[in-house]
Amino acid sequence: MATQTTAPGTTPPSHGEEPAQEPAQEAAADGYVQPDVDVEALQRLLDGRYAEVRALVRRNLVDNADILTDAETMSRGDYRERVKDLIVELAATGQTGMGFPTEHGGGGDPGASVAAFETLAFGDLSVLVKVGVQFGLFGGAIQQLGTRRHHDEYLPRLITGELLGCFAMTETGHGSNVQALGTVATYDVEAGEFVITTTREDARKDYIGNAAAHGELAVVFAQLEVGGEGRGVHAFVVPIRVDGEPAPGVRIEDDGLKMGLNGVDNGRLWFDGVRVPREALLNRFADVSEAGVYESPIDNPNRRFFTMLGTLVTGRVSVGAAGISASKVALAIAVKYALQRRQFEASDDEQESLLLDYGMHQRRLLPLLARTYALHFAQEELTSQLHDVLTGAADDEQTRRELESRAAGTKALGTWHATRTIQECREACGGAGYLAENRFTALKADTDVFTTFEGDNHVLLQLVAKGLLTDYASEFEDMDQLGMARFVAALAVDTVVEKTRVHQLLERVRDLLPGGDEWDQEAGLLDPEYQLAMLRFREEHMISGAARRLKRGVDQGMPAGAVFSRVQDHVIGAADAHMERLVLEAFVAKTRSLPDGDQKVALNLLCDLYALSVIEGDRAWFMEHGRLSVQRSKAISREVAALCRKVRPLAGDLVDAFGVPTEMLRAPELVGELG
C-alpha cells in the first residue's frame, strides 16, 4: 500500500500501519495521552437530565430481573400473565405514566416518559412492548386524539393499568399505507351511533398488542362515512371484550407464536356491524354532530389525517430509543466477553491473546460502539425536541413537521443499528452467544420486528425524503410518493433546491470547502468541521440529485410511479445521508459542550471513529463525486484502524458507562467478573 503523506493540519498525525507500540499507557510520539474514563461521570453525562427517572427504572429492572428467566421457563400463557401483572406493578411506581397530564395521575413530562422507556429497554422486551402498547399507543391515542370526555373517562384507569387497551390501526392488508385501511365506520343518524365493520378479509386488524388476551377497549382506526360521504380515517373507542369474552360482533383470534415478544398478546380483530355511541369518536380534530354533520377545524382531509398521525410521534421516538438501548446491552456483553476470552497465541509469551486485542475484533465491535454513542446523543436531542413540542414550548407547524421527520429517521437508524449490532455481537461471542442463558437469544428475537413496527424503516426514510424535497411545505404534506414525484417534476430543479434548507446547507459547505482538487488535502481528518462538511455535501448532493432524476423522468414522459420506483433507492439514500448528518451534528455539539479533560478526549475519539466510519463506509460515493482522493480515502481507513486501537483500552469503561444493570447482562460465564 502506498505511504500516506500526512496532510498539514491533520491533528494528531495519523497512526500509520507501522508504529509498533501497544495501546499507549503514556504520552505517545504524537503527543497522544490515553485518557482515563471516569465511568460514573460518563454515565451521568449519558443519563443527562433524566438521571432520576432512569435510576427508578433501573431499580425496578433489578427488582424484577427474574422475568428474564420466566420468559424462557414459563408457558406462553403464563408468561403473558406475568408480563401483564408486571406492567401493572410498574405503573404503580409511576415510571410508565410520566407522559400523561398530572391532573389525570400522570407525570406531565413527555421527555421523562421517553427516558423511562429507553431505560426499560435494557430489560425484557415483552415488558417494554406491552408498556408501549398500553401507555404509548393506546393511552397516547386517547390523550392525543381524544378530548376532555375521553380523558376523564379513560386516562385515570389506563394510567394505573386497570383498563387495558389496544391500538387497532394495522390491518393484514395494510400496514404502512394507513390511508388505505379497509375497516369502515358508518354514522347511523337514526341511532346516533357509528357502525364499525370489517369490509373484507384482509381488512381484519392484525398484530394488535393486547388484543389476544387482555384488552378491554380498542382505539380502532376506520374510514369514516357520514351521510354516504367518505371522510377518511378516524379513530374510535370500541369495546372488544366484556368480562373476558369478545364483545358482541367482535371476533378475536390469537396471532399465535411469534419470533419474539411472546409476552405480548398480539391478535386479530374483526368487526361485524359493531355499534358504538357518537361520543366514541376521538374528536379532537373532527366531530360528527348528532344530526350527522361532519365538522373539523382542518379543511384539507389529507392534512387532517397527517395532523392526527403526527400527534402519535412519541411512539416512533420511543422505539428508536429502545433499539439504541438494546444495542448497548449487546455491546456490553460482547465487549466484556472479548476482554476475558483468549484464543490462539498472538504474541510470543505463550499466553493466548484476548479477543479484543485482535485487529479484526476491534473492527467488528468498536465502530458499532462509537455509533451507539453517536445515536445516543442524537436521540437525546430528539427527545428534547419532542418534549418541547408536546409541552408547547415550541409548537409551530414547521417544528412539528421537522420533529416527525427526525423521529421517523432516528427510528429507522436506531432499529437497524440494533439488528446489526446484536447480530455482530452474537457472532463475536461464538457458541456461547447461542445459549439462551445469555441475552442474545431474546435480544435478537425480540428486537427483530423493531425495523417493521411503528412504520417500516424504508417507508419512514421515504417520509424523511419527502420532507427534504418539499421543505415540509404544509400544502404538500398530503403527498404520497406519486405526488412527490409529480410535485418535484413540476418545478425547476433549482427551485426545489433553493426552496429547501438544503440550499442554505450547501452555502455553508461551500464556504468551508473551497473546492477543486486541492481542498481535500487541506483539512484534517479529525477536524469535525471537515467531517461535517463531508456529510453535508453528500446530503445536499443526494437530495438535489434525486430531485433532478425525478424531474427528468417525468419530463421524459415516464409514468410518475415508474419514475419513483427507479429513483427510490436514491431517495432513501438521501434521507439516510440527512439523518447521518444530524447524528454527527448532535455528537459534535455534545463533545464541544464539554470542558477540556479526559472525558472530552475519550468522547472525541468516539466521535472521530463514528464520523470516519460513516465516511469510510460510503467512500466510494465520495470518490465518485470528487470529494475524496484515492490517497485520502486510504488514509481514512488507516485512521479508523488507529482510532480502534486507541478506543480498545477504554472499551470496558465505555460499555460500563451505559449503566446497564449487571442483572440485565445475565450470562455470568460470558462476561466474567462484573464491575
Added chain:
Amino acid sequence: MATQTTAPGTTPPSHGEEPAQEPAQEAAADGYVQPDVDVEALQRLLDGRYAEVRALVRRNLVDNADILTDAETMSRGDYRERVKDLIVELAATGQTGMGFPTEHGGGGDPGASVAAFETLAFGDLSVLVKVGVQFGLFGGAIQQLGTRRHHDEYLPRLITGELLGCFAMTETGHGSNVQALGTVATYDVEAGEFVITTTREDARKDYIGNAAAHGELAVVFAQLEVGGEGRGVHAFVVPIRVDGEPAPGVRIEDDGLKMGLNGVDNGRLWFDGVRVPREALLNRFADVSEAGVYESPIDNPNRRFFTMLGTLVTGRVSVGAAGISASKVALAIAVKYALQRRQFEASDDEQESLLLDYGMHQRRLLPLLARTYALHFAQEELTSQLHDVLTGAADDEQTRRELESRAAGTKALGTWHATRTIQECREACGGAGYLAENRFTALKADTDVFTTFEGDNHVLLQLVAKGLLTDYASEFEDMDQLGMARFVAALAVDTVVEKTRVHQLLERVRDLLPGGDEWDQEAGLLDPEYQLAMLRFREEHMISGAARRLKRGVDQGMPAGAVFSRVQDHVIGAADAHMERLVLEAFVAKTRSLPDGDQKVALNLLCDLYALSVIEGDRAWFMEHGRLSVQRSKAISREVAALCRKVRPLAGDLVDAFGVPTEMLRAPELVGELG
C-alpha cells in the same frame, strides 16, 4: 447524474435510468428479449447429478412436514424425542447413510451424501443438525479416523441410528483453537488403558450434540500422553451413557435452551479418570502399542494433526450447503410475498403496486437471489471435488489442501449469506414475517449458529489466507497465525507472490487487462472475462499486499503477533476476495456449458447481476487501486439496477426452480397460491 457513454463492446447497451418501458415482454430497443424460464428444466439443472437422491429427500420432507409445527407446539423434551425418532426413520430410507462404505450398509457415495444433506436443509433444521451430528460428525470420525476394528464394531449400528454418538471436540475454553484443548488421555501401560480426564473447568466439552440426552458413545478429542510425553490431540471412543445413565466417571449437563435448534440435545461432558481400552484410540493415523510405544506414519506432529482434521472436511462442505439451502427457502417466501402483496399506489390506475415492482425492493432481494444461484454452482463444484477426493479419484496432498481451503471459505460465504438473506427476507415481509407460522422465526434462530459451528467464519477465512500465502506448502501446514507472519516475513515479498499460484493468476489478468488509464473503457461490463479479471486482480493485489504488510511489520521490529493483529482484516479480506473469484468462476463455467436458449439467457442475467453486485459492493477498493474510473463505477451501479429490472419478471420462476417443497414454505397467507 452524469450521462454514461456506453463503452464499445458493452453488450447489450446498458439500460440507463431513463427508458420508460415496463419489464419487456417483447424485443426491446436494445434487442433484449425476455427469456421464458422453464421451471422444471431449471430445477433439473440445479439438482444436477444427484436428482434422484434429492427427490427421495424431498419426498421424506413432505411426508414428515408436521415436524415444522411440532417444533413449536411440543415441549423441548418431546421435540427432541420426535427429532431422534425421525432421524432413525430417515436412516431406514437410506438418505442419511449415502456417504458410508457399502460393505457396512452405506451408499458409498460421498457426493450424494452432501446433496442429501443440502436438500434436507429445506426442512426443520434440528433434524438436519442432528443428522449432521450423528452421521456426519460422529459417524464421519469413526469412519475417517478409525480402522477396520472400529468400522466393523460401530458403523453398521450407527448407520441405522441404533447407536447414537457424539463428536466431543469443542471445549468451553477452546473452540477454533483445537490444538490447545485441555482434555487429557494418559496411557496406563500396566492396564493397557487410556485414562481420560477433564483437567480444568474450562476444558469441559461444550455444545456437544447428542450429549444431553441420546448419545451412548462419544468420539473424544484429547491430548494424548504416553510415557510422560505429550503427543498432541487424538480421538478416542468413550462410552458416556449406559442404559440411559451417565457412564462411571462421566458427568453430563444439559446446555439448556438455545436460540434455536432445540430439537438437538446439546450438552457438556466432564471426564474424571474415565478408563477405556487401548483399542478405543481411533488409530488410522497413530497408534500406541500395548507396551506403550507411540507410532505414526506421519512424523511431524502438526502435520499429523492437520491430516486428521482434514479428513473431517465433509462437515464444512455440508454446513455451507445447508446455509445456501436455507437462503433458498427464505427467498422463495419473500419473492412470492412480494409478488402478491400490494402497498401504495405507484401508478395511475389506482391499484396499489406489487412490492416487487418497487426499485428498492428489487435492490433488496434480487442481488441476493443472484448470489444464491452463484453460491449454488460454487457449492456444486466443491461437492464434486470432495467426492473425487473421498473416492480416491483425485487424492494427492495438494488437492486435499485445496479442498480443505475451499470448503472452509465456501462454508464462511454460504453461512454469512444465509444470515444476511434470511434477515433481509424477513424484513421484506414486514409484520407477517414475524409470525412463527411462517418459516422465518425458525430459519433465523436455527441458522444463526451456522456462522460459528464447524469453525468460526473469520477463523476459516484466515485458514484460506494461510493457504494462499504459502501455496498450501505442506511444510507450513502447521503454522498458526504467528507462524504465518514469521514465514512471510522471512521471504522477500516477490518470492511469496512468485511462489504462489496467485502469480499465475496475475499473469493471466495482465494479458487480459492492458492496464493504464484506458483499459477500463475497453471491456464490456457484461463480458465475463472483464468481471473475472476484476476479481482476479483484486485477489492478487490483496494477497501480495497482505504479504508485504506482514513482512514490513516484522522487518521493522514489531512483534509478529502485533503485526498479525493489524493486518488481520486485510488477510481476511484477501481470503474473501479469493472465494468470490472462485464463486464467479464456477457460475461462469456453468453458464458457458449451457446450450444457447432462454435458460442460458436467464442464468447469464443472474451471473451478471452477481458479478456486478460484487464489484459494486467493493467499488471503493477498485477505485482506490486504479481499476475503476468514476464514470465506470457509476455505470456499474446503473447496470445493477437495470439487471434487477430484467430479473424482476423472472423472479417467481427462479425461486420455484429451487424446488423447495411447498409444505416447507408453510405460510399460506404469505405466499398465496403456490404453483
